[in-house]
Amino acid sequence: MNEMDPDLTVRVGPLRLKNPVLAASGTFGYGREFEPLFDPALLGGIVVKGLSLEPRAGNPPPRIVETPCGMLNAIGLANIGVKRFLEEKLPWLQRLDTTVVVNIYGHSVEEYGEVAGALRGVEGIDALEVNISCPNVKQGGMAFCTDPMMSARVTETVLERSDKPVIVKLSPNVTDIREPALAVEKAGAHALSLINTITGMVVDVEARRPALANVKGGLSGPAIRPVAVRMVYEVVEAVRIPVIGVGGIATAKDALEFLITGARAVEVGTAGFADPLATLKILDGLSGFCRSRGIDRVEDLIGTLETDRRF
Amino acid sequence: MNEMDPDLTVRVGPLRLKNPVLAASGTFGYGREFEPLFDPALLGGIVVKGLSLEPRAGNPPPRIVETPCGMLNAIGLANIGVKRFLEEKLPWLQRLDTTVVVNIYGHSVEEYGEVAGALRGVEGIDALEVNISCPNVKQGGMAFCTDPMMSARVTETVLERSDKPVIVKLSPNVTDIREPALAVEKAGAHALSLINTITGMVVDVEARRPALANVKGGLSGPAIRPVAVRMVYEVVEAVRIPVIGVGGIATAKDALEFLITGARAVEVGTAGFADPLATLKILDGLSGFCRSRGIDRVEDLIGTLETDRRF
Amino acid sequence: MFECEPEITAHREVAPGTYLMTLREASIAKQARPGQFVMLRAFSGMDPLLRRPFSICGRIGEDAFGVLYRVVGRGTAVLAKQRTGDRIQVLGPLGNGFQTGPASGSFILAGGGVGVAPLFFLAQTLLGQGDRTPAFLAGFSGKQEVLSPGDVLQLDLEAEIATEDGTLGHAGPVTDLLEPHLAVCAEQGNKTTVCACGPPAMLERVAALARAAGASCQVSLESAMACGLGACLGCTVHAAPQEGIPYLRVCREGPVFPAEAVDWSRAGAGWS
Amino acid sequence: MFECEPEITAHREVAPGTYLMTLREASIAKQARPGQFVMLRAFSGMDPLLRRPFSICGRIGEDAFGVLYRVVGRGTAVLAKQRTGDRIQVLGPLGNGFQTGPASGSFILAGGGVGVAPLFFLAQTLLGQGDRTPAFLAGFSGKQEVLSPGDVLQLDLEAEIATEDGTLGHAGPVTDLLEPHLAVCAEQGNKTTVCACGPPAMLERVAALARAAGASCQVSLESAMACGLGACLGCTVHAAPQEGIPYLRVCREGPVFPAEAVDWSRAGAGWS
Ligand SMILES: Cc1cc2nc3c(=O)[nH]c(=O)nc-3n(C[C@H](O)[C@H](O)[C@H](O)COP(=O)(O)OP(=O)(O)OC[C@H]3O[C@@H](n4cnc5c(N)ncnc54)[C@H](O)[C@@H]3O)c2cc1C
């Protein structure tokens, strides 16, 4: 590392990340998919695809559709289940020199606990990200997030069964995001990540059918960034635990919006489809921003938003 | 009218519109601003800027900022108040050969009633659109929509004081849009319009300040269309009163998404900034769509969405 | 696999609304195998957002490859506006191509519309391997739309043409041309491989005919894609029951599949 | 006011990052008055979404007008990519221009950076009215950035130049040049009008100097805009207390305002 290079490390509660840019769950597979393009260990961390106890087939196609500056997805949490994950995916992840976060999902409070229990003591997993916010499955999912009591119960159950830092990922499909945020904080979560996708729908006007087989899907991409920034702003004002910002981040400037607002790290999802090297370009841009402004540590930027009126 | 031209008239409860394309409140001024470009009477209707009892200055600048495929606004319901509206704006509107809808707003339930009362018996106003969903003002506004009981009370009060059809405009910033929709229907509203803007925020990373003086603003434009379509879908399934679709409509195809989903008319807002002739182009496109598919009446398209799975 | 921003070295309309774009990128041109695809992006803003997948239609010269595409929507409309000398974002080569193996036997390539694109590359490769000249059958809506391996890629290969409106070659679907070929092959007891690309309904019919004739069959499928890398799980198609998994990713397990891997009763779910 | 899609008949970089675009649209060229602006859009997708406002910098030939712009962000970057022969969406002319009236008296035009654009048009118009040759003062960061009425519009008018780095003309802000002119005018008891366009801080200083010298002053302001038509209320600036209304719409009441209409203590709220 060049002497002049700014220090990009950030602390997110008990986690220490080599830099604040993570790959978001569901958009980076199990990490290895992008390996032919760049070394995933360059990232601050990777969050793997949502994992449930048993394998899940996911929703029938079509599962994705493009929207203005975004996309809808209704993958339906397709995943290989804990057993195959541990056998087939983990060994590679264990050798990876960056923070590995496993995104978990259950159909019931109990199942969340079981997934957490199954990952207990497993080396090479640095944290859990608890998805209580997926809009693409009938049972559970979003329901856990729209009801603060349920959010708290899921959090408690995961904490009881896990030996790892627990990040709870919130849904934006609520009237007041501070409610689940506070409930989850009170339940003991180590950190929050937000936002997951916003529920949306596209109609195929030729066929007069929903464009997705699942009818509705989750909106992601630059389109939702202003909503994500707003919610991060609301949550960092309300809670004391660290917040990871997610939603529509495509450039270093976008990541800076979240960091300045108070997020301690960011996850990049959909932008990685438009440009598979987006995460690395964001990292470069963050370094450049700090360097050109004489900022030694990216942590010095976090939460520096001024909101008093000038005029 | 050419014999072959499809019939574009639509009924929205007690209203009969010459076509289903209206200009959305706050984006078309008092109608006259676009007159140098085209005859506003070509539209199915125009919804004028939100009107309150007393004039309002609105928020300090900056009031708008562009976002990916959209924009944030925090105009703050700046308006000239009922008195000047009746004196200065109404006479021109009265001569306009299209449906005129006045969007109204109050700081309290009582003020909503007063505005409605002040417009009672006034000729040339065909309906009221009750904005219970503006996120850019401190008091009232969105609070009326996020609480179904309040939504109902505002609706009842306006209905009591008004002699006109009442359309209630809902906010998307809620966990379940069906709740206010049902409450407002039960309170007797003639129609619903949705969605208003989604609350968002942009950070100016150079200044490390919110891009808007008001900090948060309302997100509009194509970016939000999938969310609007989804909410219209949810509401038309839940209520029996007619629904007007709003949010991100920029092309005839976009308008068709809403009509097919079940909206009986649409309002076009932000797209009119990107292209001031957008509404007319949408009308042309709707006619063309119907013509090329042998559809005689645009009403035959409304609510024709099929959602049973094919595969 | 490479992520790069090559120069467009040639770009022309080869049929109404169908373009051939030549991209100079030796790394991709050398590594690519027939049936593989690239994800392209030529937009400066974030709308359209996603890259679009296109088959590589052949090697062009030493260090370039071609993409043969039809303008159907916004992404392809933007592509068509690009000029020679412009650079666009390219990711590839991606996916699994056609299995040509070391095995002998005869190849029948059957394409529908712009679906001939990956078959041009396959034909180019087979021709380059000596005496493996394939039969090339191609169906189009009409004479105007015809894309021939000679015109597009300067291949020394005569295609048998079918047009729906009968304005050129056989009047009818391309599958009409396939039947006699399969019959000959079956007669001669040849090991025959059919490689096909085109609309789902055509592919289903090709697969059925090949199966009936005892020929093996590979099809190149399409679906909407976000990542092209197997990461998003967005591009799935229904797998045939015996596959043991419910869905196949077009970008990773495909885009070329053995015909029997696909659940044909539910193929084409992606496109109306 | 017209909504049209004129052809770009010329487009060149006149200083690093600053371009002159000529648009052939007789209707706008004929109707426009100095200080008015157009809203431009040259994007095919929905991102960027909004049109961008630009002053008309002058009539060019019989049927065209010019836009002199600096690339500062995404919208202007897209503009800069347009080539001669392309068409872009144009709405205009919009807003209220400079008041030149039938009144006699002398004009001093003071521009900062690309803020000279509307002043070029104003100078062109005054020159066309016979003996109303204005004084033209223009400030830039350095020699490289200088935009002169002769180079850009072939006007027969010598500008007095100031540069911040002293590489050309006076070393210092353009307001240094204004003071002696105002002093002369005050001495001669002339009715003097100062017309200015540039950064808010410069305009505030110009307004103060003009007021002190008893000259009338008109300023062209900028702000972010959505509609350009007075409909969205997005482009407001703070009005001076005596205006009786709290905010002025730049697109409708402006962009040219009498200096005393503006609350200078809160001008420039729009730009960091
Ligand atoms: C592996 C693969 C290889 C492909 N190779 C080629 C090729 O060589 N040449 C070529 O022209 N096209 C090819 N396609 C199809 C191409 O990707 C689409 O035509 C393109 O993405 C459409 O982009 P658009 O933005 O123009 O259309 P959109 O605006 O995204 O869509 C416009 C219309 O086209 C339909 N459409 C979109 N994508 C497809 C598709 N994949 N198949 C059928 N209809 C579609 C949409 O439903 C819509 O009705 C390939 C697709 C895949 C998955």
Ligand SMILES: Cc1cc2nc3c(=O)[nH]c(=O)nc-3n(C[C@H](O)[C@H](O)[C@H](O)COP(=O)(O)OP(=O)(O)OC[C@H]3O[C@@H](n4cnc5c(N)ncnc54)[C@H](O)[C@@H]3O)c2cc1C
């Ligand atoms: C009435 C009027 C006339 C104008 N005339 C001209 C002209 O003749 N020539 C010219 O070059 N520009 C002119 N401008 C400014 C021009 O509109 C902006 O530079 C342009 O909109 C920027 O678009 P963008 O997408 O490139 O930048 P954005 O990506 O929108 O913004 C990039 C950066 O530029 C800043 N910025 C954006 N707009 C402005 C602005 N209006 N003033 C200062 N900073 C801004 C933003 O804050 C941001 O930091 C005028 C503006 C107005 C309101």
Ligand SMILES: Cc1cc2nc3c(=O)[nH]c(=O)nc-3n(C[C@H](O)[C@H](O)[C@H](O)COP(=O)(O)O)c2cc1C
């Ligand atoms: C295709 C796709 C799959 C996703 N899968 C998951 C998932 O399994 N678990 C989860 O918590 N979030 C999932 N997400 C949500 C993303 O992690 C992220 O929260 C969201 O997309 C917003 O960020 P973005 O705009 O950067 O994509 C998925 C998103 C996409 C687009």
Ligand SMILES: Cc1cc2nc3c(=O)[nH]c(=O)nc-3n(C[C@H](O)[C@H](O)[C@H](O)COP(=O)(O)O)c2cc1C
């Ligand atoms: C600048 C601006 C001002 C608005 N003012 C109002 C208003 O006064 N009352 C109201 O009900 N909605 C108002 N809206 C919301 C729009 O009417 C519309 O619901 C919203 O913008 C979504 O539609 P769109 O995406 O087509 O713009 C405003 C929107 C914008 C962009």
Ligand code: FES
């Ligand atoms: S396109 Fe992402 S998995 Fe195939």
Ligand code: FES
């Ligand atoms: S830009 Fe809309 S009112 Fe001025």
